[in-house]
Amino acid sequence: MTTTPVRSLSPVLDTGRTTVAPALRDAVRTHLGPEMSRIAEYHFGWADAAGRPTGSWGGKMVRPTLALLSARAAGGTAEDGLPAALAMELVHNFSLLHDDIMDGDETRRGRATAWTVFGEPNAILAGDAMVTAATSVLLAAPAPGARAATVSLMAATQRMIDGQTADVAFEQRDDVTLAECVRMAGDKTGALLGCSCALGAELVGAEAGLVEHLSAFGEHIGLAFQLVDDLIGIWGDQDRAGKRIGADLRARKKSLPVVAALNSPGTEELRALYLGPEPLTETAVRHVADLVERAGGRDWAEREAAHRLTAAQEALAAARIPEDVRDAFLEVAGFVVGRRL
Template sequence: MTTTTTLTPAAPPAAWSGVTRARELLPPLLRDGVARLGDELGRICGYQLGLCDADGRPVPGAGGKLIRPAFSVLCAEAVGGEAADALPAGAAIELLHNASLIHDDIMDGDRVRRHRPTTWVRFGVPRAILAGDALIALGFETLADRRHPATAASIADLARTLRRLAIGQGDDLRFEREREVGVEECLAMLGGKTGALLGCACRLGAAHGADYAAEYGADYAAEYGAVPTAWLDRFEAFGDHLGVAFQLIDDVLGIWGDPAVTGKPVGSDLRARKKSAPVVAALKAGTAASDRLDRLYATPGDLTDHQVAVLTGLVEEAGGRTWTLAEADRRIAAAWELLDPLDLDPVARQGLVDLTTALTARRA
């Protein structure tokens, strides 16, 4: 399986306005939401979100990295809106993201996340399943409670995104059981698992960037004030491409990354025999190295350090690393081709450039 991308920036977060603002503005909204879940579920969800420790004691900081809400904020500003307009959308995205992390960690048996025991390890599977459900509910509620002209359509978008997320994770689980996985299949899976949510973060941010509702009413906004659907489609595809690019780079780091930076042991993705993008591309390259990789990857049993080194060399030899980084570059270029024709706020646009650059700078 593919570990959900960690989207860890290479440069200090203070460098990007979007992230800084998301980290300032979002936590109160997240804390308010979690407080609606009652003592026990609130504590479990607060733990997952990084707002409190396992005993419910508040911890300093904003919790997660809030990269996705940062994109929402910047996209709202890019169409001329205020950061505050995008907060309910950003919070909804962050809540759904954490719901999928809780459930994926159970499905994948992952025991550590952000240097802490995963939620199911800490609270048990039943309560972790429930906490995920509660975060999904809270995500929709946070978005729906804001009566903005974009609310109804945004909720349909959010639901579609959650469906894509589930289908992507389902494909990922299926790939584990299948020896043959196509490159296109793999990219489609990444689109569902990581593209969909970042695409939705961008779309909903932009959709909430125009707010004429309070002054002129919903009908006026629909006619004159709303961001055109064609723009929203571009923002969504922009985020979708970037999400896939980030995951592709993460997959490269999962094989060749410095353990001191990634926080994972060398070759852990190969040891777990993940069908990550570089491996799929290498297996499908049709080279002699592909055949050797196929045989070695299909052999059951724990891999020795030497075998991991051999596998790493085979993935590289068969072109898996080169292809994956090139595909990431294609995705980043495709993302910007979508936004370049739009007349956007230059500061916010630069914020999106900076954030994207920082998130794609590490290539191992």
């Protein structure tokens, strides 16, 4: 077996991965059954398609790390928050398995996606198995808030699904409002990040006010992340972004900067190009990006991202938590958004 070095992300995230990784492997093997475990282990990067260990690790473990911090914020230990961390990572990867199928993505983390290796039905079932495993792990936790935390996780998961549903529906609509788009991004991206920041605290029985502040912090960070991601997708540096710039424009996605621009006055040319039936050439993609910027889409998204970061800071400042935990939350948030808070 060749061991691939695990890239350091940040001190807090590195500690989170070290804490969660062994328990996540155990949870997958315990709750998913042999066939679904094999697909999950491939998806996580632990094994190749034949089930042979790779010695590598694919995930950043952002959401489980936030869940561990959440438990500490409420006076518990990281170990107390471990069931919440496992549940968050399982639900997150359920969404990734299904997203890859929905988007037709053939690679993830530098290798073939699970559905291209094991087939769509098996990959769908593996995602389903992860959701049930997440529920089982959380309900079985010997903690006062196990049931309440499970209800919150399922509510956040439903919001994420609602957001994805809206995102798909937007592809067929020419009249998407900015308010609808912000709500979609809040559900699709913000719901799970908000849940991650609060789930450990709820699991250990924290008071409602603390849970609300932590959840608000995560939701604002989630929206800031989506805004920055949308900006990078149109105007970013391809080498630094790690993805093809302009892909969302080629697919005519209703991303936040685009919808902000489409709802501005005097954008007839943009609407004709972006909402028309003809495929966009590379020249047209660059022109669309310029039109979106001229219509104010870029400025609006940058201002809104800054506003969400400020709102996140304010929500965290209102939470009465230890300073080292507050600093750790901000470190992870800075990694997620790609800038220092």
